[in-house]
Amino acid sequence: MWQKRAIALVILIVGAGIGWWVYSSQTSASRPFKLGLDLSGGTQLVYRAKLDAIKGSDVAGSMASLRDTIERRVNLFGVSEPIVQTEHAGTLAGTPEERLIVELPGVTDTEKAIALIGQTPVLEFRMLKKDADVTATASSSINELFEPAAITGKDLASAELQFQGGTGALTEPVVVLHFNAEGARIFGELTKNNIGRVFGMFLDGSPISTPVIRDAIVDGTAVISGGFTPEEAKELARNLNYGALPVPIELISTQTVSGTLGDKAVRDGIMAGLWGVGAVILFMLFWYRLPGLLAGVALLLYIVAMLALFLLVPVTLTAAGIAAFILSVGMAVDANILIFERTKEELDKGTGTADAIHEGFHRAWPSIRDSNISSMITAVILFWFGTSLIKGFALVFGLGVLISMLTAISVSRTFLLALGFNAKGSFARFFFGSGIKTYL
């Protein structure tokens, strides 16, 4: 008994401590909740990578380099906490695609966001096909004349502006590309094996320099001389230094939510949460009286635990996630309702309260377990199905099912037993009774 009471006290203190931690982390803003774009306001852009010119084995590397480049570019513009990730879209809609997802919190102008990414140059290297009819350049597209080269933009280490002696006495601004070690090796081999062929350097899809390979180049540098003005060359070198995309990308989807809309959603969500929790606790109190009160305490502990998890994992909260959390409050008391109904039945048989509580928990367990497993199945499938919005829902829903099982069962059991009723009198019966008798 005293042991149970001690445990109950510890649970309460720990719960209050976590609650205080969550509260103070919000008031001091040391660790704010992570909000999804629909709540914080911002823009999400989804790009498709055009990988036609990339060998299958290079896809993963190219995508990683694509992600790093865009990430560097986005950070350069001072967007706070951007998310850049790649996604492999399966075969559900025809051919598989490699996608790049860019989330820019706080950027609520779609046009500006697109421009931000759009400034990143695309650098590609191609070889003129051996049987290409060069005289037909004007009529055929570049893709038909050139084939992908072994080296790609991801092998680029840096670029610099130099002035070289051009035709005549004038010096011409050129951009010198320095490849990384891997790139230098590939480029050396490429140039050695293809002496006499035309090597094309393409910027944003158009050929800017198409020299003929005269010699093997083993020092890992290539020169782009495209008739630049010094200004153009300087800008190109700077852009290339921030990173060049190894493959072109195409915008396929955008989503922008304004900050005001997001703020309102957050406020409404918090209000709905407070009212929801209050209403559920009142309902439990009126219907189940004393155990209802304890279920209410367990529910508060559940909420505190969930909020702490949101901060620690961290879970990105979306409007759907908040909805899931509020919904989960209604569902979290389900296990308690099951147990209390079972306990009441035992009491009606004339069992003493302590035994009735034990029996109630014991018998309600298989139902609680099975029904929660079915909810978990749904949560897992939803997580797989989801776009980032729905993933937020599924994650919160799944976590809610797990945590509520813990709080509703172990916490409320500890509390109930800690009270130490073992009476058969009308007093205990009233407190353990419930709303109305039902006979159907």
Next chain:
Amino acid sequence: MIIVRHRNIFFALTALITLIALASLAIFGLHLGTDFTGGTLAQVSYAAGRPAPEALQESLNTAGFHGYSLREASTNEYILRAGNLTPEMRSALPQTLSIGGTYPATIAQLTEVGPTIGLELRNKAFIALALVLLCILLFIAFAFRKVSKPVSSWVYGLIALVTLIHDVIVPVGFFAALGYFHGAQVDTLFVTAILTVLGFSIHDTIVVFDRTRENLRINDERNRKEDFSETAGRSLNQTFVRSVNTSLTVLITLLVLYFIGPASTRDFALTLLVGIIAGTYSSIFLATPLLVAVEKWRGRQKKK
């Protein structure tokens, strides 16, 4: 047990509800949202009063929009749905929507979905639905594997599946009507709502069946002979209050979410509300009566 005894009335009622929902679906049809069809969805708010629809339409037509739909929302907003934007259309969008700056407009929300993403999500939704149903069927058959008399565990699973189909048809039919009268569109949140309803409803049905399972075992242990319909009826009676109460607490939170929650999850809360009412109804008035009906039918087959 009233419900089990008068099960035919409830079968008729269930059939009626299902028919109404199916009729609503057939008449109104579902309107797929931007998520699934691809295209553009813009929510524009006008702080200083919105322009007349004709004026905005003209501005949109000039900007090269066609085949779009314009809907008034709240007091000073428009919801625009259109096909995919060209870069020119996108950059001109603030100008177009504010009719050259005459009506100051802020784009509260802009979503563009490429056609392949829409198609992919549509396929994924169907797969997710099928997957949830399949997993639940397997799980129930597994959970009830030890119950074989008088009804095999597969029957429990199949009946649960029938109630689930009911629980999906009702909110879908409701949503079709909602789409017709209020312009609600089927989006990923709707699919999420339906899948959540499935999880919740099965939750409810499992609790009722679980009680039947337990009572059957107790009867067996005590060598008590009881008619299956009696056992099932008694189990239903015992779980009735719990079923109603759990649904009540969830309905309370959903009502709160619907009335004061974020605007973006309002239709979602309503769909869940309808679905969960349907789910609770089916687990009380459909699942166990069906179980009894199947058992009676089996009994008659054996006697022949």
